[in-house]
Amino acid sequence: MDIQAAVTETAGGAFRIERLTIEAPGPDQVLVRIVACGVCHTDMVMRDGALPVPFPAVFGHEGAGVVETVGPGVTGLAPGDHVLLSFDSCGACSACSDHQPGYCPEFFPRNFLGALQPGQGGLRRGGERIGSNIFGQSSFATYALAHPRNVVKVDADLPLPLLAPLGCGIQTxxxxxxxxxxxxxxxxxxxxxxxxxxxxxxxxxxxxxxxxxxxxxxxxxxxxxxxxxxxxxxxxxxxxxxxxxxxxxxxxxxxxxxxxxxxxxxxxxxxxxxxxxxxxxxxxxxxxxxxxxxxxxxxxxEGGIDPQRFVPDLIDHYRAGRLPMEKLVRTYPFAAIDEAVHDSESGAVIKPVLLMEQNA
Ligand SMILES: [Zn+2]
Ligand SMILES: [Zn+2]
CATH class of the missing domain: 3.40.50.720 (NAD(P)-binding Rossmann-like Domain)
Incomplete structure (x- = not known):
């Protein structure tokens, strides 16, 4: 399927919106139509090459959207589910078992290297493979492949653009x-x-x-x-x-x-x-x-928390008026990603959020 994604070609390069192909979700993957994605400081750290990310790459790790399809064997998620995306972890080690997946030994490869398991889908530009699965998502895009462990299902009445940053900056x-x-x-x-x-x-x-x-x-x-x-x-x-x-x-x-x-x-x-x-x-x-x-x-x-447990708590606080996200968030059309990144780096805006459906 063809998608639009912001590709960073090399370390220090610009975010350029291009047409890419996204593969079908493989085992342990879900395809999410991204509605909104927050811009986090770590996106700039990765863009600048301070971490060994697989350039050219698609960043963006505060995605929020709607499940489009699920891969073979995936349970608990279905097309149409509204979801917030967070960081990825293995789900099997002692840290993950203790609900502290931020200290999973696989945190680095799964979140910064975008390491894919056998049979899992990714992104392509023609015949070339593009670095994807960053933070188990790569959400500066109209669609992303995520995993059941880093997908948190939320009620459909919630405003996804306001809540997208829960999955990284706010939970941290x-x-x-x-x-x-x-x-x-x-x-x-x-x-x-x-x-x-x-x-x-x-x-x-x-x-x-x-x-x-x-x-x-x-x-x-x-x-x-x-x-x-x-x-x-x-x-x-x-x-x-x-x-x-x-x-x-x-x-x-x-x-x-x-x-x-x-x-x-x-x-x-x-x-x-x-x-x-x-x-x-x-x-x-x-x-x-x-x-x-x-x-x-x-x-x-990432706050030392388990997103599956903690993000629902944050949503309760949001609903009760204790987490006024509207005071932090400013939204931008996806096509204005450069302006959003600039406003984040200059300190003018606390939390820029890109709206993918407003792509020009
Ligand atoms: Zn972040
Ligand atoms: Zn783990």
């Missing part, structure tokens, strides 16, 4: 606070970075009943939105934050902020590392300050 911020840190009512939290992940952490902190919610960012308009969402204080530099905090969530990936974060941690406080960190930043952290007061530092992938 909210899951970190609610599931990994398990913030208790009255506890304090500082959140570094007021992008989609950081603002999801703010909304989750409100849901959990946090006392102080401090938000750090360089963009004043993002801090204002954070206040609107429930942050009780905001800062443009860590020097102006007053600790201690029971929890600190770093979404910036900036190693320079981590020393300040440790200094701001309360006794028995936890620093969650959520950002995309450079692989060898030669961090210098005061180990005795961690040891002596029972502080913790924890790495977090």
């Amino acid at each position: 911020g909210a899951g970190t606070v609610l599931d990994t840190l398990r913030l208790k009512p009255g506890q304090s939290i500082a959140i570094f970075g007021a992008g989609a992940v950081g603002l999801a952490a703010v909304m989750a902190a409100v849901i959990a009943g946090a006392g102080r919610i401090a938000l750090l960012d360089r963009h004043r308009h993002r801090l204002e939105l954070g206040r609107e969402l429930g942050a009780t204080e905001s800062a443009e530099s860590p020097d102006t934050l007053t600790g201690p905090f029971d929890h600190i969530v770093d979404t910036t990936g900036a190693p320079a902020l981590l020393g300040a974060a440790v200094d701001l941690l309360a006794a028995r406080g936890t620093l969650a590392l959520v950002g995309a960190y450079p692989s060898d930043p030669r961090l210098s952290i005061d180990a005795s300050a961690i040891m002596s007061m029972g502080r913790r530092i924890v790495g977090v992938v």
Whole structure:
């Protein structure tokens, strides 16, 4: 079947919308008509070649749409089901069994390399195979092949463009606070970075009943939105934050902020590392300050949650008005993908979402 997809030819290349062929779903695959897809920071990290993705490739990993067909042996999903797509995992290892598939040993190949199992379909341009199955989807496209494990069925009355980002950015911020840190009512939290992940952490902190919610960012308009969402204080530099905090969530990936974060941690406080960190930043952290007061530092992938369990919780919060996604999302026609990416990189828009059916 012919589809339209945004192909990135080489590292650092543009997103070019082209006609590709998508194969029929194989075993453990479902074909999804993509209605909307969020633009996530990790799409830019992959586009820039910071991860060994299979160029030319189709990115996009906050897809939302409607199941078109299912592959042989797939149960529990049927054509017409409305779905949100998330990251992929093996479903069989100890992390997956513990409902923490972000720590699956196959996370890297399944999400960044787009590794396909035998007999599974992918994307082609003429005779050439195009890198697909990124995050088990490749949703910068009018159709994508996903897997039952990274497809979450949702009610048909829900607005897919608003909820597409639940499957990555929103679950990452909210899951970190609610599931990994398990913030208790009255506890304090500082959140570094007021992008989609950081603002999801703010909304989750409100849901959990946090006392102080401090938000750090360089963009004043993002801090204002954070206040609107429930942050009780905001800062443009860590020097102006007053600790201690029971929890600190770093979404910036900036190693320079981590020393300040440790200094701001309360006794028995936890620093969650959520950002995309450079692989060898030669961090210098005061180990005795961690040891002596029972502080913790924890790495977090995708919030540490299982999308099959957590995304339905997020939808309940959305329905109850506790996750006002409309304040974060701005929609763009698929053809305006460059503008959407630009607005994300400049910080002008928190969460651009592409609408595939508005392809020119
Ligand atoms: Zn993402
Ligand atoms: Zn696994």
